[in-house]
Amino acid sequence: MAVGQVQQRRLSDDIVSQLEAMILEGTLKIGERLPAERVLAEQFGVSRPSLREAIQKLVAKGLLVSRQGGGNYVAETLGSTFSDPLLKLLEENPGAQRDLLEFRHTLEGSCAFYAAQRATEPDRQRLSEAFAALQDCYERGGTVTRAEEGAADARFHLAIAEASHNAVLLHTIRGLFDLLKRNVVTNIGGMYAQREETRSMLISQHRALYEAIMAGQAEEARSLSNRHIDYVQEVLADVQLEAQRLARAQRRVAVKP
Secondary structure, eight states: OOOOOOOOOOHHHHHHHHHHHHHHTTSSOTTOBOOOHHHHHHHHTOOHHHHHHHHHHHHHHTSEEEETTTEEEEOTTTTOOSOHHHHHHHHHOHHHHHHHHHHHHHHHHHHHHHHHHHOOHHHHHHHHHHHHHHHHHHHHGGGSOHHHHHHHHHHHHHHHHHHTTOHHHHHHHHHTHHHHHHHHHHHHHHHHHHOTTHHHHHHHHHHHHHHHHHTTOHHHHHHHHHHHHHHHHHHHHHHHHHHHHHHHHHHHHHHOO
16 A cells, blocks of 8 residues: 655644634734734744744735735735726716615625624624714714714624624625725715605614624524615615606706797
8 A cells, every 4th residue: 555655734834824714714804914923923832933934925825915124914905806996886886886785685684694693702892892883973963974974884784794704704795895885975875865764764773783683683683684775775766766856857947948
């Protein structure tokens, strides 16, 4: 029987595996700076040369970026689902906005379902902080900008994705973060103008979703997430219809003899 020689695994390969796992699970975030080599070597219990070798391997893979005199960072290109020019096109196209909401319907419902099942205590703490920040935006009312509210809303949904402990869902949501934020900013202005109850509805919907996840009610969390997106789609459909009526009326005035 022919037996192949067992290849001894290098220590740097073990470090690479651990760092890759941290990137995949979201512990190390896109664009985040790694701790100093001395600190990281102490945390892993390895020598600095072994750590440096592991970092060089991850740089070669495109997972890390080393900056001269500035440390090591998780590559910002990871999870870049859409380029900036495409983001602009999607932001400005009404049909694409509808498509994004349909996509969010599927994606965020699954995130909410798994978050309710799998959230750990640290996940619940982060989710509570994100929810509190969103509530603060609602309470500040007219003093908060649409951009601030959009960012808080997107961070709340990102915290839910993190709590889902599904790496594909998490990195898809992270890759879409800017698009999500812009989608919320684009939507809320028209929604608030269209229906007076919109702000109170969004407040109650987000609270109900948060509470269902915290209580571990997976099916309820998915249902609430879906109903939230359904409501946004319904109000935006009214906004578009109103815009069409206004444009029609303006054309009639313009051609009136």
